[in-house]
Every structure is written in structure tokens, then in C-alpha cells.
Amino acid sequence: MPLREDRRLIEDFIPIREISVQAAREKSIRKGHISTLHLWWARRPLVAARAAVFAALVAAPETSQKRTALSKAMIDLCKWEAGEDTLKKARRQILEAQRDRLGLPSDTPLKDVPPPKVLDMFAGGGAIPLESLRLGCETYAVDLNPVAHIIQLCTLVYPQKYGKKLADEVEKWGNWVIEQVREEIGDLYPPIKVGEVAGKQSEQLSLLVSGKPKQLKLANELTSVAYLWTRTVKCPNPACGAQVPLVRQTWLCKKKDKYVALKTIPNHETKRVEFDVVESKTERGLGFDPAAGSSRGNSTCRHCGATLDVKYIKKEGVAGRINQQPMALVCTTTGEKGKTYLAGKQFDSYIPNESQLQERLSKLCEETKLTIPAEPLPEYGTLGFRVQPYGLLKWADLFTSRQLLALMTFAKWVRLAHQKMEQKGYEEELGKAITTYLGLMLNRVADRASTLCTYDPNPTASGVNHTFVRQALPMLWDFAEGCPTGITSGSASNSLPWILNVIKQEANCGEPAICKRGSSMALPIESESLDAVITDPPYFDSVPYADLSDFFYIWLKRSIGHLYPEHLSGQLTPKKNEAIMEPIRHDRDKKKAAKAYEDMMHQAFCEGSRVLKAEGMMVVVYAHKTTAGWSTLIDSLRRAGFTITEAWPLDTEMGTRLRATNSAALASSIFLVARKRKDGPVGDYATDVKPELSQIVRERVTTLMAEGVSGADLVIACIGAGLRAYTQYERVELPNGDELDANSFLSEVQKEVVEAVLTSVMQCDRRGVSLVDKPTQYYIMGRYEYGELAVEFDEANTLAKGVGVELDGVGGLTDSKLALVKKVKSTIQLNDYSDRGAFEGLGIQRTEGRQTFNVTPQGIGAAPTLIDVLHRLLWLADHKPSEIPMLLSLAQPDATQLRLVAQALAGRALTPEPGQETTTAQRTKEQAAIDTLLASWKRLVEDNLFTQSR
Structure with a gap:
């Protein structure tokens, strides 16, 4: 296949090793990063997105000297700390390449050159379009999911439109909402007087501060940070009938010379287990194993020794007989450093009465006309969801009554804040933008305010973990409840600054993007109008975006739904046209689900081809590692008229990812580079495809090994590069005339890669x-x-x-x-x-x-x-x-x-x-x-x- 005259840098060379280092490093960067605005799953690192956009729009170098200079420029550009001068240089290079591409005279001022138009058709969390904006492109972002669309507005439109004054307004109204909520429900998280707790024990209170015994003054006041709970069920032994805690582990602090945990003590009179705080300078000195709790859903009665298997627990859950019991309260102490730990029996009177919580919830709903989130959870078997067999069938079931009351109160005051802005004469769109960030603040609080949050006892951790530690909602037997009206991690006061930092960071990154909510299978964009489509599509069966995002949708609908009726009026997020291999949506038929995904991806890529200019560039970020996922993507691209011209692996994960554990994980995202295929003859596998495939694979093995790429990542990257030999033809035939399908071709590529790697190794x-x-x-x-x-x-x-x-x-x-x-x-x-x-x-x-x-x-x-x-x-x-x-x-x-x-x-x-x-x-x-x-x-x-x- 002859090389195109308009060859781009991404088709020639990119410094993958240096960019990979920066992409992996970025995972640990927090302040101002868009990941701290709102959770979205599987976001690509910004520097990787920047590399893809820049390399897709800049011409390939003509000499080795220019290649060296471009490589250095990319290394400087693809850093989180890249300064404005570096970005300006990159924008200039992109416009110079665009000027040549448009055939404009070389003396045409760059200010008169129309910037390239770039689309992300699966925009998700907005990483790719944000970097397109930063590099001066006219940027389009499309996504079907309403939660993603709201995130994109807050990332790609509002900061650029209103600048840093927006941050000031969001801070002002965010603090106003927090104060109103604190005044209304602050009593749900009351401070605890040491004297009152000590009085119950008829003695001076000896507590543990940061793992050290410390005699606290009776006048000291404790502020709650995390309430630790365990779910319980009744012992199946008829002669026992005790409440069995299902807690997996009872660690409170794990640090050298500071080991604190809860010891379980059966109370045979009350038929309940009590918890005592125990500390030691060594783990062995505790005298018990804090991790010896339930395992894989199976537990043991502390009173009679009966075994409770997971089937019994599920049965109790379906019957509504899974309860919860307080284990401990983690506090901070006025005038003291570190944490103070109270056992459940020491603070149970400070926990609000359930009937009173229900009464207040009902009153709030009546007053606001809002409802608690009774929307149904996805059907059991949906990717990533494992809570339904335990009787958790509605989204509201994932929250305690206190959590529901707190989140509903936040929703109430977010809506009232918007009313106040209207009364004060705020411009309509500005008021809408400010209120939208307040809705995101509520979602950040909700992420650490469900019964699927764990407590991290490590001293460097924040305490209460996110609901979405991973891309799933598994069942938890013990959970942590934070204080949303407080000032610690998970509170609104802690969440607001993260949002403000992102607004300030992105306030000057370019013109606002054009964000559209809709299907990638029907793009609202003019044909042959775009210079590049750079996108990170859903990976076959990896992430159930729509189902997971319902967790946030239910709160956005209640807090800002009136501002976005066109996006937030449905019961839940749309699922019918989501591109995912989800058997549940196809009568649990995996083949039908795979076919539906392939058809959707094919239609989306056909739309990508339609809106691209004849010499436009398609870059697809892909990270799925199974043959089924790859063959589906390849067939979708090929059938849509694309030829894959290159493939580059970028390590986008932290060094502490799964490679450090007991299971293998692919390090890389593969950047597949594709062009619109011109009509050509049918390819013969033996004479046309196989010889070119062998040459591509051997060259790529040599090149990537020199770049330090190896292992599974080398193999996958070589497979990606080998696709050019196949996808340049609309049809590839075997000697007998049969068509060679993508799955069979992948097997052939694998053989070539194995042989090439073995000759090298x-x-x-x-x-x-x-x-x-x-x-x-x-x-x-x-x-x-x-x-x-x-x-x-x-x-x-x-x-x-x-x-x-x-x-x-x-x-x-x-x-x-x-x-x-x-x-x-x-x-x-x-x-x-x-x-x-x-x-x-x-x-x-x-x-x-x-x-x-x-x-x-x-x-x-x-x-x-x-x-x-x-x-x-x-x-x-x-x-x-x-x-x-x-x-x-x-x-x-x-x-x-x-x-x-x-x-x-x-x-x-x-x-x-x-x-x-x-x-x-x-x-x-x-x-x-x-x-x-x-x-x-x-x-x-x-x-x-x-x-x-x-």
C-alpha cells in the first residue's frame, strides 16, 4: 500500500516510552485534574490524550533531524506540568500543518488559518476533547449518557465560557448550600462529649489516640469522622438465635508500632456481639487476628460456632432480615492530633433513631415534592452488579436512612440555591452553570456516602473509601459511613475545593467545546467536515457505563433535573443504544449481545467515516485484551471502510496496578490509527496479505523492543500493527475463495508475532x-x-x-x-x-x-x-x-x-x-x-x- 502524501506523525513515530512514563505518573496527580471533578470510569490520562491529538494533526517528519526535534517537542508537551509556552508552540505546529493541508499560501498568518476540527464520539469523562481544546482545535464531544454529558459541560464548556469568576461563584454558593444543610441536619452527626461517654462507664475514659493509650479530659469534644458498621443476620441454629456480625475484618489502624483493631466479644445475655478497641505495638500483640472474619460470604456464629453460608445469608437478605450494627466510631479530638476510636457500645446513643429518620425523610419529601431514589437496580447478572441476591433491589437500598436524609437535604438546598440566584437576577445560563457544579458536589458526597464504602485503616489513606473503588458494585459485609456535613474526606466541605481547582485549571484552555448528547450512531455533524476523530470507545464487555452511572444519575435528577429536562427526565440513563456486550439485554444470549455490540460499533464507525474529510484521521484508543473484543473492533472498523495504518502501545496505568498482584493485566492502551479506505481490489491472503504481515510484524517487534516494550503489551501492539495488511482490503480471500474473517486473521497474526518474538528472545x-x-x-x-x-x-x-x-x-x-x-x-x-x-x-x-x-x-x-x-x-x-x-x-x-x-x-x-x-x-x-x-x-x-x- 503506497504511503500517503499527507502522512501524520502518529503514522511515523511517537516516543512511547517517555509518554508512557508521564501517563502512568499522572494517575497520582490530583490538584486540578479532571478526575477530581467527578468520577468517570476508565478515563485515559490527559497526557496520553494530548499525545494522540497532537500526533494525529502534525505532519510526519521528512528527515531524521526533524524526527528527533518532533520527538523532543512531544516529550516536553506530554507532561502534566507543560507550560503555556510549550502549549503555544504545539498549537503553532498544528496550525502550520493545517495550513499546508488546506493548501493555503505559506505566508498566510496563522491567525487566519481555521483550526482543525476534532471529534470524540464516545467522549465519556472528557479527557480527549479537553486536550483537543488545549491544543487550539475546534472540538466536538458526543456521548449518549446524560451523566457524562453533564460532566463534559462542566469540563469543556462552562470553565472556558465564564473563566475564573465562575470558580468564585461556585465557591460562594457551595459554601451557602453547605451551611444550610449543616444547620438542618447537623444534629444527625453530633459531637460527643468525653465526659458523657466516660460517665456511662462510671470512670475516667481511656481512649486510643493514633494507636496510643491516652487519658482524655472530660471536657474534650470528639468529632465524628467515620461510623463503622457490620451487617448482621440471625444465627440459623434454633438453640442459639444470636445476631451474627458478617464483618470481614476489624482493623482500625495499621502502622509500625501502632496497631489498633476491634476485638469481638459475644454477649450471651443480649445474644449480640460487642466490640472492644484493642491496641498494641505489634500485630501479634493484639492477641487475635483482625482479618479472621467472614470469607467469601461465609461466616461463623461467635456464640455457638454454627456456620452461615452465603446461600443462607442471601435467603435472609431476600426476606429483609439483614440488619446492621455499629462497631466503632473514628473521631478527631479537639486539641489532639491523630484519631480517637470508640467502640460501638460507647456511642450507640448518639446514633439517630430509625423511626425519627424515616419521619424526617417523609416530611422532606412532602415539602420538596422529591422522592427517595426508588428506581430499580439493574437485573441480577448485569456486568459488575452483585448486590441483588441479598435483597438490595432499589438504588435507595444502597444507603442508610441517615445517608438518604443527608443526600436528599443536599438536593433540596441545591435547588433552593438556584431559586436564590434567580431572585438575585443572575443571568440564566450562569446560574445554571453554577448550580450544575453544586449538583456535582452532591455526587461527590454520594460517592462516599453509601453502604458500599469501606474503611481504609492505613495512616496514609483518607479513611472512608469511594463507593466505586473499582468498576463494579459488589456486596460488602461491613461498611463505613462518613460525615457529609463535616470537614473530613467525603464531606461537602472537602469536595468543594477539588471542584474549584478544576474550574480554575481549565478556565483558560481555549474556546468552549461543542458538546452534544446523542448516539454515536447518528452524529449531529455535517458530512466530511472533520479533520480527525479521536475516541476511546467502550471495550466490548469491560465497563457497564450506563448501569454504573445510574448511581449518580438519581442524584443529579433530584438536584439539577429541573435545569436539564431534556437530559434528566427519564427514570434512569438510556440503555437501548449503549454499545456494550451485555447479555442481560439480549435474553442472556452472549452471541446476540456480541452481535449487537458489533453492529453498534460498526454503525458508529460508519458515522465517523461520514463526518471525516477524505484524508481525515481516525484514532481509536483500545485496551481490551481478548480475541473476541479485538476481532469485533477490527470487523467494525474494516466494514466501516477504514484501514488500520499503525498501532502504538501507551502504558496508562500506575506502577502499582495488577502486575504487582497475583493476576496478569495488560499495561497498555493501544492507539489504533486508521484512514478512510479507498476502493481497491480484493486481497489474496497468500500473495498479498501474508508477506506484508510478516514484514510489518518483524519490523514492529524490533522497533518496540528497542523502546522497552515487551511481554503482553508487545504482542498486542504487534497484532495491532499487523492489522494494516488485512484492513486495507474490503475483503480478503483464502486460496479456495473463502473469505478470511477477522478472528481467523488474528490467529494468523498471533502466529507471526510468536515466531518473531521467539527469534528475538x-x-x-x-x-x-x-x-x-x-x-x-x-x-x-x-x-x-x-x-x-x-x-x-x-x-x-x-x-x-x-x-x-x-x-x-x-x-x-x-x-x-x-x-x-x-x-x-x-x-x-x-x-x-x-x-x-x-x-x-x-x-x-x-x-x-x-x-x-x-x-x-x-x-x-x-x-x-x-x-x-x-x-x-x-x-x-x-x-x-x-x-x-x-x-x-x-x-x-x-x-x-x-x-x-x-x-x-x-x-x-x-x-x-x-x-x-x-x-x-x-x-x-x-x-x-x-x-x-x-x-x-x-x-x-x-x-x-x-x-x-x-
Whole structure:
């Protein structure tokens, strides 16, 4: 395919390593970042979005010197701290490229050059369009979701339209709302007099301050920070009938020399469990295990020892018999540093009466004509939702009565604030903008004011966690309730400054964007009018945006719904036209759901093609790691008339992401670069596609490895780049005339990538790779992609198909107790030499009469593999080195091939974090054993093999 004259930087080169560092770093930046305005799931880092916009609009360099200069410019630009001078330079470069693209004279002043028009058709949390604005583009943002649309208005329109004066007004009215709410419901979170608590115990009160015993003065006043609750159910033992707390863990503080936790004490008179605060300088000194609570929903009665399984708890929940009990109160103390902890029995009289709360709620609803959020939760089985089997069926069920009263009171005063503005003669749109931020303030409070919030005992944490610690709503057995009228994390007073910082940060980032709420399948934009579509679409079945956002929609509807009747009048957010692979919406049929998602994405990309100019650029940010997700996206783009010209991986996650735990996670977002495909001939796979695919993959493996990209990210990025060979044709045919579908092509790409990576990792040619048996190839690739981590079976099976081996079934790599691969439920993990090497027959040959049999974990007769021989050899070197000569005599491995395998596994294939150098202490047990073996290779292997051959 000939290169286009209008080739862009993103089709040539971008400094992915440096930008990845900044993108990962940005996750820890808070002040002024749009993530602190309002939660939205899976936002891309701003610097990554900036890189995509800039590189999509600037021309590719003509010389190596210009490439070096552009690379440096991008590195400077793609930093959170990039200054105005750097941004001005980037805007100038974009306008210069636009001037050339439009064919304007080179002396045309840049102020007379119309800026490029850029669209994000799945705008979500607004990261991409915000960076488009910052770079001086005429920006369009479209999203179907009303919550996302409101966030976009507050990110892309109001700050740019009203400037920093908007922040002053939001601060003024935000504080007014907080004061009114505090006056109305401050009694729900009363200060606690130490003397009153001590009086109950008929003694001076000894409390724990920051984990240290401290005698507090009776005049001291405690301010509540977090109320800690546990859900309870009645013991199923008829002879017992006690209330069983379902609490998972009782930690209050975990810090060196400061360990504080709650000890559970059964009260046989009241048939309830009481909690006492215990502290120690060491964890062991507590005398009990604070983490020994319920596990996977199963719990134990502290009175009689009866076991309560999750089925029983669900049954009690459906019957409405799950209750809640206070465990502890975390406080601050006037005149004291640190935290003070009260056990439940010390403050239970300070908790409002339930009937009084219900009475006040009813009165509030009658006064305001608002209703508590009785809208239904999604049907059980919906992605990410796991609370319904416990009787939580309405959104209101996720809140305590006190939380509902507090949030409804905030909604009331947000509405009244808008009325006040009208009375004071505020300009209509300004008043609407100010009030909208007050609605976001309420949503920030709600995020830390549900019964799905946990308490974090670590001293560096804020205490009460968000409802959405992850992109789901799982059931919790113990929860933390903050004080929304206070001044600590989760309160309105704490939330308001975060909102103000974002307004100030974005007040001068350009002209307001054009934000439209609507479907990406019917864009309200003129045909062939845009220079670029840069978007981050929903990833197949990853995030149920609409269902999750209902949590916030119900409060926006009650606080600012009257200002946005066109967006906030529905019962819940629209679901019918949401592009997601959600079986629940298709009678639980996964195939129908996948087809619906593909059709929607195809229609959306067709719309993207319609609104793009002939030479326009499409950049799609994609991070899904399964074959199903990739093949769906590819088919959608190809059928919509796009050719994928490039693919770049950017690490957009923090260094502490899942790679540091026990499961594998893809580091990167892949930036797929596409162009509108011109009509062309049908492609022949054998003569047109395969040769180009091989060339692309080998070049990309070399380039990306030089950039420090490796492991799963390298493989996925190479697959993305290889798509150009396929998507440049509307149809690709096999030699028999059948069409090659996207799923089959991905298997072909995977094979090419595996071979290219193995030649690099093993440092040999294709022939050398072909001489290594397939199970050993899979082991090397598995270690290279996943290290020692567990990985989802589907992802691992995709790699297995690329290598040409079977994971499951008789004779598969997971078959037998000494299998190469261990399968646990839906995950697999490679077994190392210490798991397998003790098997005496591993990888050897046994002769009976004139027949030679190979002995492997799969049984007698299966072909021996180099990895079997190596694992047995490593184990013998550790435990029985004297038996090594006998092993080599029976196994008779090819010494050259065996050493290639050992060297590959000792090098990059087993590094715990791809792209990083490892110290001796960081090397895995298997790496260390291979290091020792290679150091003595001649003596232990070659000399013994030579002796045996003689």
C-alpha cells in the first residue's frame, strides 16, 4: 500500500516510552485534574490524550533531524506540568500543518488559518476533547449518557465560557448550600462529649489516640469522622438465635508500632456481639487476628460456632432480615492530633433513631415534592452488579436512612440555591452553570456516602473509601459511613475545593467545546467536515457505563433535573443504544449481545467515516485484551471502510496496578490509527496479505523492543500493527475463495508475532525456533508475556493457538498432575521446575525390546520436550546432581537447542516487570536456578552428553 502524501506523525513515530512514563505518573496527580471533578470510569490520562491529538494533526517528519526535534517537542508537551509556552508552540505546529493541508499560501498568518476540527464520539469523562481544546482545535464531544454529558459541560464548556469568576461563584454558593444543610441536619452527626461517654462507664475514659493509650479530659469534644458498621443476620441454629456480625475484618489502624483493631466479644445475655478497641505495638500483640472474619460470604456464629453460608445469608437478605450494627466510631479530638476510636457500645446513643429518620425523610419529601431514589437496580447478572441476591433491589437500598436524609437535604438546598440566584437576577445560563457544579458536589458526597464504602485503616489513606473503588458494585459485609456535613474526606466541605481547582485549571484552555448528547450512531455533524476523530470507545464487555452511572444519575435528577429536562427526565440513563456486550439485554444470549455490540460499533464507525474529510484521521484508543473484543473492533472498523495504518502501545496505568498482584493485566492502551479506505481490489491472503504481515510484524517487534516494550503489551501492539495488511482490503480471500474473517486473521497474526518474538528472545533464526518443540515454545512465550502471574484462560488460550498447542483436554498442557500449565477455575499459571522436576521419568526415553518410549507427564509415548528435560535437569542440579549423567543418557537432548531454551528463560522471558532490568534479588527462583546451571553448563551438560555419546 503506497504511503500517503499527507502522512501524520502518529503514522511515523511517537516516543512511547517517555509518554508512557508521564501517563502512568499522572494517575497520582490530583490538584486540578479532571478526575477530581467527578468520577468517570476508565478515563485515559490527559497526557496520553494530548499525545494522540497532537500526533494525529502534525505532519510526519521528512528527515531524521526533524524526527528527533518532533520527538523532543512531544516529550516536553506530554507532561502534566507543560507550560503555556510549550502549549503555544504545539498549537503553532498544528496550525502550520493545517495550513499546508488546506493548501493555503505559506505566508498566510496563522491567525487566519481555521483550526482543525476534532471529534470524540464516545467522549465519556472528557479527557480527549479537553486536550483537543488545549491544543487550539475546534472540538466536538458526543456521548449518549446524560451523566457524562453533564460532566463534559462542566469540563469543556462552562470553565472556558465564564473563566475564573465562575470558580468564585461556585465557591460562594457551595459554601451557602453547605451551611444550610449543616444547620438542618447537623444534629444527625453530633459531637460527643468525653465526659458523657466516660460517665456511662462510671470512670475516667481511656481512649486510643493514633494507636496510643491516652487519658482524655472530660471536657474534650470528639468529632465524628467515620461510623463503622457490620451487617448482621440471625444465627440459623434454633438453640442459639444470636445476631451474627458478617464483618470481614476489624482493623482500625495499621502502622509500625501502632496497631489498633476491634476485638469481638459475644454477649450471651443480649445474644449480640460487642466490640472492644484493642491496641498494641505489634500485630501479634493484639492477641487475635483482625482479618479472621467472614470469607467469601461465609461466616461463623461467635456464640455457638454454627456456620452461615452465603446461600443462607442471601435467603435472609431476600426476606429483609439483614440488619446492621455499629462497631466503632473514628473521631478527631479537639486539641489532639491523630484519631480517637470508640467502640460501638460507647456511642450507640448518639446514633439517630430509625423511626425519627424515616419521619424526617417523609416530611422532606412532602415539602420538596422529591422522592427517595426508588428506581430499580439493574437485573441480577448485569456486568459488575452483585448486590441483588441479598435483597438490595432499589438504588435507595444502597444507603442508610441517615445517608438518604443527608443526600436528599443536599438536593433540596441545591435547588433552593438556584431559586436564590434567580431572585438575585443572575443571568440564566450562569446560574445554571453554577448550580450544575453544586449538583456535582452532591455526587461527590454520594460517592462516599453509601453502604458500599469501606474503611481504609492505613495512616496514609483518607479513611472512608469511594463507593466505586473499582468498576463494579459488589456486596460488602461491613461498611463505613462518613460525615457529609463535616470537614473530613467525603464531606461537602472537602469536595468543594477539588471542584474549584478544576474550574480554575481549565478556565483558560481555549474556546468552549461543542458538546452534544446523542448516539454515536447518528452524529449531529455535517458530512466530511472533520479533520480527525479521536475516541476511546467502550471495550466490548469491560465497563457497564450506563448501569454504573445510574448511581449518580438519581442524584443529579433530584438536584439539577429541573435545569436539564431534556437530559434528566427519564427514570434512569438510556440503555437501548449503549454499545456494550451485555447479555442481560439480549435474553442472556452472549452471541446476540456480541452481535449487537458489533453492529453498534460498526454503525458508529460508519458515522465517523461520514463526518471525516477524505484524508481525515481516525484514532481509536483500545485496551481490551481478548480475541473476541479485538476481532469485533477490527470487523467494525474494516466494514466501516477504514484501514488500520499503525498501532502504538501507551502504558496508562500506575506502577502499582495488577502486575504487582497475583493476576496478569495488560499495561497498555493501544492507539489504533486508521484512514478512510479507498476502493481497491480484493486481497489474496497468500500473495498479498501474508508477506506484508510478516514484514510489518518483524519490523514492529524490533522497533518496540528497542523502546522497552515487551511481554503482553508487545504482542498486542504487534497484532495491532499487523492489522494494516488485512484492513486495507474490503475483503480478503483464502486460496479456495473463502473469505478470511477477522478472528481467523488474528490467529494468523498471533502466529507471526510468536515466531518473531521467539527469534528475538531466543536469539536465533526461524529455523532455530522451528526446531524447538511447541510446548517449550509456549512455555517461553508464556513466561515472556505473563511471568509468574495467573492469567485468564481465554487470554492464555489465544496464545496457545498462536503457538499451535492445546491447553485443555486429553493431552493438553493442563492435563495430568505434572502438567506444564496449572488450571484453577478460569485462570491458568505456568508450573516451574520446582513443581515438576521431582518426577523421575520427566522427559526421558525408555527402551523396551526394539521400541523406544518417551516418558512425559502426559504418559508413555508422548514426545519428550526440551522444557521437560530442562525442568528435570534443574531439579536434579538442586537435589541430586549425581543423577544428571543418567538423565542426559536417557533423554539425549540436543545440547544447542536446550541451551537456547535455558538462555531465553534466563533472560527477558522471566523478568517480573517487562522492560525493566532485574537485580539478583528480583530474579525468580527458576531464573536463579538457570543462572547456576548456565554457569556450569560445560561440566554438567556438555561433558556428560559427550561422554554418553562416546
